[in-house]
Amino acid sequence: MWQPDRHSRQPLYEQIAADLQRRISSGEFPPGSLFPSERKLAERLGVNRSTVVAAYDELRSIGLVESRTGSGTRVNEIRRGAMSLHAPNWSRYAEDGSFLPNLPYMRKIREAVARDSSLIDLASGELSADLAPSGEFAALLGDYRYDAYWGYDNPQGYMPLRQALVSYLDRHRGIRTTETSLMITSGSQQSLYLITQCLLSPGDAVAVEDPSYCYSLPMFQSAGLRPFRLPVGDRGINPEDVFALYKKHRIKMLFLNPNFQNPTGTVLVPERRKRLLEIASELGLPIVEDDPFSLTAFDRDVPAPLKAEDAGGSILYIGSFSKIAASGLRIGWMVAPRSVVERLADARLQMDFGLSVIPQQVAAEFIKSASFEPHLERLRKGLRLKRDLLIEALRERLPGLVAFDTPRGGLHLWCKLQREVHDGRLLDEALKRGLAYVPGSVYGSDSGFVRFTFARPQEGEIADGVARFAGALRKAIV
Template identity: 60%
Template sequence: MWKPDRSSSVALFQQIADEIERRIACGEFPPGSALPSERKLAEQAGVNRSTVMQAYAELRSAGIIESATGSGTRVSNFRLGPRENAPNWRNYLESGTFMPNLPTMRRIRSELRKDAPLIDFASGELSPDLFPRQAVQQLLRDTPFTPELGYDDPQGYSPLRQALVGLLKDKLNVNVTESSILITSGSQQSLYLIAQCLLSPGDAIAVEDPSYCYSLPMFRSAGLRVFRLPVDPERGVDPDNIEALHREHRLRMIFVNPGFQNPTGTVLQAERQLRLLQVAAQWGIPIVEDDPFSLTAFDGTPPRPLKSLDTNGQVLYIGSLSKIAASGFRIGWLAAPGSVISRLADARQQMDFGLSVIPQWTAAEFVRSGYLHSHLERLQTALFHKMHRLASALREHLPGLVSFRLPDGGLNLWCKLDPGIDPDKLLEEAVKRGVIYVPGTVFGSERGWIRLSYARPAAEQIEPGVRLLAEAVRSL
């Protein structure tokens, strides 16, 4: 992000005016387009709002920008000739079948991008010290890079698929073949491809409630009708609910996250697993099993995936390195019947021509060498301690005001707030004090819940973060 140079002899307001003019000339702000508000620009540039006002006044007097009450500051059309028009970008931005992200999620992301660092219980990812960065550095330095640099196999780099066949078999008792695996850009792309290529607008699907899936505009963009399966905190979803939903709405697909479910941390009970497979088999409904967390199991014994029990190719199984190693790999995988994999691989070629072989090769080396194994042991222990640190801090600083169930793995603590606490106001007060989390409504859940991720903040930030949260609660 650009900042003015405070050691320069050029006045701050002039530097800002010059920078805006440069950006206009570069087409970042075309004629007629909106400029950032004075408040926002002041925040980005790290200056007082009055400095920005002075910069805008300068540009206004030069005829470069113009302000109108109610519509903010815009770039003038001064450079356009009498028969020239800028495209009506606002109109284009409102086109398209792809819906924008939820406002709450965009708000949280924009808060996290600001310069002032927040204690981050919101991002569902590992803290930088838990990424295997040293291992990756070492690997890149010491292992000669051997692959070709051309377009890759549409299903992904073959040695990576082989390494994953081994990983799934050894650690999760999931038996798949190399040719029934598609490498994707994290779990997210697997879900996107399924929604785009196997379902049609109007199709009914069932998802857990609460669920990460509700925060995904992709389901709304695909025009799906989404029905809810309440998650029992101890046992997960009730397969009988699926049967009832199917009789009424004719379900086309079931999306579940049975291992340390996001956000609840629940593991689907063994009996319910079997019954779920049975119900799905009875009606011939495919199950999408999203399984990003099972290898985080604190005791090193992951819950059994549905896929390990699947005898008729009914489960589309999704995994990824994002939550167990690093999201920056952007490596996920989908194991599914060969015909499904071919169809999705073909569509993906049209969207982005597949993943770079560089991270795929890195991931293959990481998985098949001992790196992943020793990394997982360290990760499981660290997450266990961070989870307990968060739980203790909540008990100490918010006694009786939040309740939760301790998970056996995953990255999140799902917390019920005392009914006296207004969750919307709480988020505002928390952000003001320097701490952030995701409100439960983002997961499609009833109000009064919040998700605190213990994975993302540094271990020593957890207690201070909860203190700030407690202050926010008291301020209400």
């Protein structure tokens, strides 16, 4: 009997739906015939029942089957006598598009988190509700008089928010800029997407940290770019590696997360920062600086961004509220030369006519409010406590089995496993036990690394999450 291919990049539910569609077309399941129950087919194929549910949903969406409570799922009677007619092969269309899907591990993790609300989430890179400024937002929403006009806004972003960001960047990041050199985006990923689509061309070589969050984003491959790796050590990347890559491959852009790097948590040291800026200026090489974590510095010793020292104008600076306030606001920004901002704003206009004005108004008021800095202090304390709980649990549960450096900021703990293990098997074992985390290979590293994010779970869940991981690791060790 047919079985799904568990090594395929195609999700299991799509494979099952495609097989059933073939069997309907061949007449094996004629109109009106009853499909196996979701539970029975799941047992027969060795998959979760939710996978079969998703496959049946796929067939319902194209009109091939219908389901009725108490009667099960049947091939649609309307197709009787018309079996020579075929619905479009939507699965093939979905596979053939030029924009690549998320990596299989990431899809598996997100599906598991969405399916099981009791799962402990050490994977999602966002703040838990207790760390978000929910009370502050509620007060702002109650007191603020919103602009009367809610039509399309400037694709560069809401002007009062850009004005507030000019002051914010000067005060908190040491960056001097103007409203015309700022663009509001729906987060760092949209900034990266616009850069890869509008400022680079298929075949261009770019330099990316290794490991790096960028490797988890198929948008680089979708744009036809050729990424080359820059190893990240405990002092960040080596600037001389950038020079070597430029000489060998003529890289056109460097993507960098110098402060509390994702996933390693490292900070690029001052002498390397200086040398990197010298090289960028010498080569005329643009640097995209992604800086989402700096203000989370646990000891309040906030590292300066490269952009603050950018005398040569080499850096496109990206920031976001997702890691310091609320990911649901979907507010990010980019500081860039005016010609770049105008080009990207034009592209944004073609995509979505710009962001909703309402969250931009909320963000503008929050930055200017007296509650912003107290929130940052509360956030740092909360993140530091969760980091310490995670480290304490790892040392207690997995002595000698994991190694890590203690991060001084950010949301993540990067761990190296001290025994050989298969990434896929370990992840499956952890998900079975109700724990999500991200395998290090998602970020371009070799097998045997994991990234735990301590911002999302509640304090009381962290030790339990580590206990579940410990059980999965001992089961998966080769």
